[in-house]
Amino acid sequence: MKIGLSTYSLARAISAGEMDVLGAIQWIADNGGQHVEIVPVGFTLENNSELIDAIVNKAAEVGIDISNYAIGAKFVDLDEAGYRAEIERVKKHVDIAARLGVKRMRHDVASRPIPETGTAKFEADFDTIVKASIEIADYANQFGIVTSIENHGFFVQATERVHRIIEAVNRPNFRHTIDIGNFLCVDEDPVAAVKKSLPYASMVHFKDFYVRPSYRNPGEGWFRSTSGNYLRGAVVGQGDIDIYEVVRLVKESGYDGYISIEFEGKEECKWGAKAAMDNTFRIWNEV
Secondary structure (H helix, E strand, O other): OEEEEEHHHHHHHHHOOOOOHHHHHHHHHHOOOOEEEEOOOOOOOOOOHHHHHHHHHHHHHHOOEEEEEEEOOOOOOOOHHHHHHHHHHHHHHHHHHHHHOOOEEEEOOOOOOHHHOOHHHHHHHHHHHHHHHHHHHHHHHOOOOEEEEEOEOOOEOOHHHHHHHHHHHOOOOEEEEEEOOHHHHHOOOHHHHHHHHHHHEEEEEEOEEEEEOOOOOOOOOOEEOOOOOEEEEEOOOOOOOOHHHHHHHHHHHOOOOEEEEOOOOOOOHHHHHHHHHHHHHHHHHHO
16 A cells, blocks of 8 residues: 655646746655645646656655546537547556556646536436446556546436446446545545445545535635535645544555555645645555
């Protein structure tokens, strides 16, 4: 088991020009991270083989793994040509993952605004999502890559929906990138949801949120869950998720893959990312 950081946690610094992705990898290693998860926000790896190779070389130079490659994708609300084009686009990202040398890749499948996330809509989109995920998993299999979906985007965020897709795809190399914080976006208890999800895990994201009830408006800087509760990103271990119990469950499950920290709080991102990594290491060792 290795603890590290998603480049998404440093996206604000990357987008502001404070560092590039190579600098982010150096920063992660300098601050104790044991792996880097590559999320192309603030940079792109499409048609950019030089940067892909530079990332591989940089990670080797600083002595950390490249754990996962995570991209966005959406297979719903497309005509047949658009659907095929999106599948082929994601396959090109599988090629990028292979060149990075990773054995895990997360791709999205769909997202919708909260008013459009009902059961009827999900059932209507289900076969479309499953067929695309099968094709991509089968393509990735030649590289020994495990593809996965993450519980996020409101539409495919609840445990039951994620697990239904995984079971319908029915491929050993298609699994779940578990984000312990994102369950709150659909008002699920993170501890219970993590416990149910661990048998499907390919990656585990540690993220924390402050939570306030729907009837107590906390003001600026919050977003709302599907039932209207207020959420704001927090440093892992400083929010309202029981991180100690999550760690206990992860240890008890025997999961020995990567734990990737995501920080999306309001604080300066480098400070927040380091505080989150430090807390995760400390809590892991205390449990």
